[in-house]
Amino acid sequence: MDNKIVDVAKKAGVSAATVSRVLNDSSLVSEKTKQKVLKTIEEMDYHPNAAAKHLRSQRTMTIGIIVPDIIVSYFSEIIKGVENAAYARKYKVIICDSDNEMEKEMEYLGLLSNRTVDGMILVTPLVSDDVIEEYAQKGYALGVIGRAVENESILSCKTNNVEFSEMAVRHLIEQGHKQIAYIGGYSDSMENYERMEGYLKALKDNRIPFKPGLIDSGYFEEAGGYAAAIRLFDRQEPFTAVYSANDEMALGVYRACRERGIRIPEELSVVGVDNNRITQYLLPPLSTVEQPKYEMGVCLAEKLIDQLNDQSESGQTKYVIDARLIIRDSSNYSRKRT
Amino acid sequence: MDNKIVDVAKKAGVSAATVSRVLNDSSLVSEKTKQKVLKTIEEMDYHPNAAAKHLRSQRTMTIGIIVPDIIVSYFSEIIKGVENAAYARKYKVIICDSDNEMEKEMEYLGLLSNRTVDGMILVTPLVSDDVIEEYAQKGYALGVIGRAVENESILSCKTNNVEFSEMAVRHLIEQGHKQIAYIGGYSDSMENYERMEGYLKALKDNRIPFKPGLIDSGYFEEAGGYAAAIRLFDRQEPFTAVYSANDEMALGVYRACRERGIRIPEELSVVGVDNNRITQYLLPPLSTVEQPKYEMGVCLAEKLIDQLNDQSESGQTKYVIDARLIIRDSSNYSRKRT
DNA sequence: TTGGCTATTGAAATCGATTTCAGTTGTTGC
DNA sequence: GCAACAACTGAAATCGATTTCAATAGCCAA
Numbered sequence: 001m002d003n004k005i006v007d008v009a010k011k012a013g014v015s016a017a018t019v020s021r022v023l024n025d026s027s028l029v030s031e032k033t034k035q036k037v038l039k040t041i042e043e044m045d046y047h048p049n050a051a052a053k054h055l056r057s058q059r060t061m062t063i064g065i066i067v068p069d070i071i072v073s074y075f076s077e078i079i080k081g082v083e084n085a086a087y088a089r090k091y092k093v094i095i096c097d098s099d100n101e102m103e104k105e106m107e108y109l110g111l112l113s114n115r116t117v118d119g120m121i122l123v124t125p126l127v128s129d130d131v132i133e134e135y136a137q138k139g140y141a142l143g144v145i146g147r148a149v150e151n152e153s154i155l156s157c158k159t160n161n162v163e164f165s166e167m168a169v170r171h172l173i174e175q176g177h178k179q180i181a182y183i184g185g186y187s188d189s190m191e192n193y194e195r196m197e198g199y200l201k202a203l204k205d206n207r208i209p210f211k212p213g214l215i216d217s218g219y220f221e222e223a224g225g226y227a228a229a230i231r232l233f234d235r236q237e238p239f240t241a242v243y244s245a246n247d248e249m250a251l252g253v254y255r256a257c258r259e260r261g262i263r264i265p266e267e268l269s270v271v272g273v274d275n276n277r278i279t280q281y282l283l284p285p286l287s288t289v290e291q292p293k294y295e296m297g298v299c300l301a302e303k304l305i306d307q308l309n310d311q312s313e314s315g316q317t318k319y320v321i322d323a324r325l326i327i328r329d330s331s332n333y334s335r336k337r338t
Numbered sequence: 339m340d341n342k343i344v345d346v347a348k349k350a351g352v353s354a355a356t357v358s359r360v361l362n363d364s365s366l367v368s369e370k371t372k373q374k375v376l377k378t379i380e381e382m383d384y385h386p387n388a389a390a391k392h393l394r395s396q397r398t399m400t401i402g403i404i405v406p407d408i409i410v411s412y413f414s415e416i417i418k419g420v421e422n423a424a425y426a427r428k429y430k431v432i433i434c435d436s437d438n439e440m441e442k443e444m445e446y447l448g449l450l451s452n453r454t455v456d457g458m459i460l461v462t463p464l465v466s467d468d469v470i471e472e473y474a475q476k477g478y479a480l481g482v483i484g485r486a487v488e489n490e491s492i493l494s495c496k497t498n499n500v501e502f503s504e505m506a507v508r509h510l511i512e513q514g515h516k517q518i519a520y521i522g523g524y525s526d527s528m529e530n531y532e533r534m535e536g537y538l539k540a541l542k543d544n545r546i547p548f549k550p551g552l553i554d555s556g557y558f559e560e561a562g563g564y565a566a567a568i569r570l571f572d573r574q575e576p577f578t579a580v581y582s583a584n585d586e587m588a589l590g591v592y593r594a595c596r597e598r599g600i601r602i603p604e605e606l607s608v609v610g611v612d613n614n615r616i617t618q619y620l621l622p623p624l625s626t627v628e629q630p631k632y633e634m635g636v637c638l639a640e641k642l643i644d645q646l647n648d649q650s651e652s653g654q655t656k657y658v659i660d661a662r663l664i665i666r667d668s669s670n671y672s673r674k675r676t
Numbered sequence: 677t678t679g680g681c682t683a684t685t686g687a688a689a690t691c692g693a694t695t696t697c698a699g700t701t702g703t704t705g706c
Numbered sequence: 707g708c709a710a711c712a713a714c715t716g717a718a719a720t721c722g723a724t725t726t727c728a729a730t731a732g733c734c735a736a
Contacts, residue, residue, distance in 0.1 A: 002453070004722060015686040020724055030684060047451040051392035052722035055691050060389060062432075070421070071615070076414045083408070083435045087442070092454065094400070095433040097421045104425070113385040115340070116430065251619070277409070281589070283621035342692055353716040358694055368714060390692035393721050 003046045012040040023048060063304060064117040066096040066108050066125050072248060073276045074293055078123055078145060081297020089305050091118075102126040112140040119304045121145060124191065143304045145296050148190045152317055155307065157300045159323040161191055164289045165198025165243070166205075167325050168271045171287075172241045173206050175334050177269060179239040180208075183228045183249050185220035192217075195245045195273070213237035218249040225249025229256035240268060241331070247272040247279050247288055254282065265333035275326055284329035291323050341384045350378035361386055401642060402455040404434040404446050404463050410586060411614045412631055416461055416483060419635020427643050429456075440464040450478040457642045459483060462527065481642045483634050486528045490655055493645065495638045497661040499529055502627045503536025503581070504543075505663050506609045509625075510579045511544050513672055515607060517577040518546075521566045521587050523558035530555075533583045533611070551575035556587040563587025567594035578606060579669070585610040585617050585626055592620065603671035613664055622667035629661050 005023075009016040014033060021029045022037040029037075040046075054060045065082050067075040079095065086093050094117060096108035105125045111117045112135060119141035122132065129149055136142050136154050143155035172180050182199045185192040196215075203210055213235050218224030225244060229252060232239065244250040250272035254264065262268050264284055272279065272288040279286040299319055306312045343361075347354040352371060359367045360375040367375075378384075392398045403420050405413040417433065424431050432455060434446035443463045449455045450473060457479035460470065467487055474480050474492050481493035510518050520537045523530040534553075541548055551573050556562030563582060567590060570577065582588040588610035592602065600606050602622055610617065610626040617624040637657055644650045 002722095005724095006722080009686095016723080017686060017688095017725075018684085021685090024724080028684065033684080047448070047453075049393070049722050050449075050452045050454040051389055051396075051398060052691090053724080054389035055387070055393050055693085056722080056724045058389075058691070070408075070418050071411060071414050073409060073411070073414075076409050079433065080408050080435055083433055084437070087435075092432050092449070094430050095417065095421055097418055097425075099422070110385070111388075111430070114388045115385075116388040254619075278616045278619055281592075281616055281620050340692095343694095344692080347716095354693080355695075355716055355718095356714090359715090362694080366714065371714080387692050390721090391694080393723085394692080394694045396721070 002049065003044050005046075005048065008037070008040055008044055008046050011044060012037050058115075059118050059308070060092075060116065061090060062092040062094060062117045063119045063121060063301070064094040064096050064108060064111050065121040065123065066098055066105055067123045068098050068100045068125065070095065070097045073278065074246070074248075074274045074291070075123060077293035078297040081294040081299075082121060082301040083297075085298040085301035086305065089302075091301075091305055098125060100126065106131070109135060112142075118308050119143065121300055121304060122147070124189065141304060141308055143300045145300055146191055148318075155300060155303050155317050155319075157296045157303075157319040157321065158191075159291055159296075159321050161194035162198040162201065164273075164323045164325060165195040166202045167198075168273070168287075168289060169199050169202035169243050170206070171325060171327065172243065172269060172271060172331060173202060173208065175241075175269060175331060177241040178208055179211070179214065179237070180241045180243060181214040181216070181232050181239040183225055183232075183242060183244045183253070184215065184217045185245045185249070187217055192245055199243055211237055214239055218244070218252060220246050220248060222248045222252045222255075225252025226255050227252070229253040233260060233262075242268065242270050244270065244272045247274040247276040247286065250286055250288070251278070251282075254286075265330050269331040269333060271325075271331050273323075280328070282330070287328045287331040288326055289323045290326050292321050296321060340387065341382045343384075343386065346375070346378055346382055346384050349382065350375050396453075397456050397646070398430075398454065399428060400430040400432060400455045401457045401459065401639070402432040402434050402446060402449050403459040403461065404436055404443055405461045406436050406438045406463065408433065408435045411616065412584070412586075412612045412629070413461060415631035416635040419632040419637075420459060420639040421635075423636040423639035424643065427640075429639075429643055436463055438464065444469070447473060450480075451476075456646050457481065459638055459642060460485070462529065479642060479646055481638045483638055484529055486656075493638060493641050493655050493657075495634045495641075495657040495659065496529075497629055497634075497659050499532030500536040500539065502611075502661045502663060503533040504540045505536075506611070506625075506627055507537050507540035507581050508544070509663060509665065510581065510607060510609060510669060511540060511546065513579075513607060513669060515579040516546055517549075517552065517575070518579045518581060519552040519554070519570050519577040521563055521570075521580060521582045521591070522553070522555045523583045523587070525555055530583055537581055549575055552577055556582070556590060558584050558586060560586045560590045560593075563590025564593050565590070567591040571598060571600075580606065580608050582608065582610045585612040585614040585624065588624055588626070589616070589620075592624075603668050607669040607671060609663075609669050611661075618666070620668070625666045625669040626664055627661045628664050630659050634659060 005016045005019050009019045019037055022034050083093050098104040105127050112120050121143045123145045124147050133151055136151050145157050214237055216228035216232050218228040250270055253270055257264055272286050275288045275290040279288050343354045343357050347357045357375055360372050421431050436442040443465050450458050459481045461483045462485050471489055474489050483495050552575055554566035554570050556566040588608055595602055610624050613626045613628040617626050
């Protein structure tokens with residue numbers, strides 16, 4: 001149906017090998033032949049078949065990216081970074097939206113096994129470290145964003161969770177808060193663990209006693225944050241501020257406050273994480289931690305593709321980018337009393 | 339490096355053809371042989387090479403989707419619909435973020451020519467109808483969302499722009515508004531044209547004179563909406579309501595109002611289009627038109643894949659989904675005077 | 677004029693699966 | 707016991723590009 005390389009070869013009066021050489025501008029072709037072939041290619045509107053090229057070259061120039069939900073801007077911004085970096089290197093990106101289902105993630109990981117993709121980027125998916133480890137062991141190219149994996153051969157990019165969490169909670173303490181709740185994500189995720197650690201560190205450094213009753217979990221989602229806030233409100237333990245491990249859950253906190261008639265920031269200060277686009281439009285605008293999402297996507301895509309082409313000069317595989325606190329009105333209200 | 343089909347065949351003591359038949363569960367294999375082969379495949383952890391399959395079968399089980407900016411939730415929700423529908427049919431989705439550059443769109447369209455993808459979905463990209471037409475003529479499978487294309491062989495899915503725009507503007511009129519501005523998108527886009535038409539129809543039906551000074555354009559983006567609002571404010575022509583052809587531009591209107599100290603909805607009512615997730619969190623929440631974004635993505639992906647498999651029973655190519663007006667506080671303020 | 681070299685070119689093998697077509701085995705009917 | 711047929715199976719062609727390896731042509735020096 002389409003023109004094949006031999007068709008071009010025949011029309012141009014040369015062999016398929018020569019046409020191929022022209023396509024991959026090899027230096028082994030005379031200028032005269034090259035021009036003749038290029039003209040013929042133009043005339044016939046010939047486009048080399050991708051599948052044939054992939055089979056022969058053993059590479060598909062494609063990477064995959066697995067995210068739990070593409071609609072959440074935290075993920076779509078990372079994807080954009082990955083896409084842009086890949087495009088610049090002539091790579092394609094297959095989008096894998098797992099809908100938060102582990103089964104779907106596993107199936108998408110299978111794209112590595114059958115060589116549909118040359119490499120895969122995982123953005124905090126549900127699959128266990130063991131699974132990731134296993135794929136790496138088999139020699140597949142993997143990268144991870146927002147999650148730490150021990151294995152030295154696995155690329156990863158994350159932010160300084162402990163430090164910025166400590167900073168965020170310290171900020172709340174400086175505003176006069178002494179009872180600060182923490183709403184975490186998946187309790188077994190590295191992100192959650194580290195953010196909790198920063199929270200605890202800030203409390204300890206300021207000699208504020210830790211109260212287990214002020215900890216709850218919202219699984220990094222709006223609905224989870226809402227439910228956690230409601231549970232916290234219904235407990236005996238009073239609090240005047242909340243550090244939410246991401247912005248989505250903070251949205252849930254806002255909703256719970258609206259329902260309960262609790263004013264932000266007068267009665268409750270809130271700080272989130274991610275600086276999702278939506279946070280600046282909230283009332284009040286949400287204080288949050290700017291995560292360089294786009295940059296993390298670019299970083300990991302570049303390193304992964306370099307690795308695929310044996311161009312990873314440094315051999316470095318672990319990247320940590322500093323995040324910074326953005327103070328907005330949701331936490332900008334000094335508390336004068338105890 | 340990986341195991342090949344002949345390796346499996348050798349180990350199982352059969353031919354490659356038989357293994358292939360087992361893989362594609364052909365009825366031509368005896369149950370006994372089939373079990374033996376399946377066991378061997380399991381043991382060897384064999385995965386059929388995708389590129390070889392693609393080359394032989396002349397299909398990649400992949401479609402592409404071109405959007406101007408994946409971060410805008412209008413697009414990411416469509417993508418999610420496409421991805422989910424594709425996944426259910428074992429198709430992969432390549433994400434093509436054009437960054438609003440026509441050149442990038444053209445390059446991504448090239449994935450059709452070299453058969454990297456079996457079909458392509460365009461979500462209001464910049465390329466002209468002629469270009470789309472040309473690709474269709476060449477026999478490539480195309481689908482278009484939020485845009486109308488004449489060619490009967492091109493799938494398209496859109497909403498009833500004229501009707502819902504008329505409805506939105508009528509709603510403003512019913513609130514007592516008589517000077518209603520319109521901020522459009524790309525002036526030569528079908529969406530913009532139809533929404534403008536609905537706007538004009540509502541005015542006409544209510545005997546409200548059309549004033550060219552109340553029309554401006556914001557290119558469907560926040561910054562554009564902001565600029566358009568500023569220009570409108572600076573003109574002589576007073577107005578008490580704005581119909582913005584999408585939510586992104588309405589965000590720009592909000593920003594312009596904040597800067598100028600204009601209160602919404604007391605001094606200016608605003609209605610947008612898309613029902614982007616962000617709109618419900620705004621202050622005041624933005625009245626908007628719910629576009630079934632996810633559903634449009636699902637619809638077009640399904641039809642496109644059906645078409646690729648000759649399963650389009652009806653032969654229908656044009657789909658129009660009804661959108662509905664969501665009234666929130668940004669326009670919920672009755673104007674008593676003239 | 678011939679040998680030796682370089683620059684170009686093409687034939688054929690290759691990537692790894694699918695599918696056709698021919699062949700083998702086994703079964704049934706008469 | 708043999709023909710006819712069904713049920714499986716395998717050898718080889720095929721998809722369309724790349725790449726190796728050998729061959730040819732052209733050129734220069736001796």
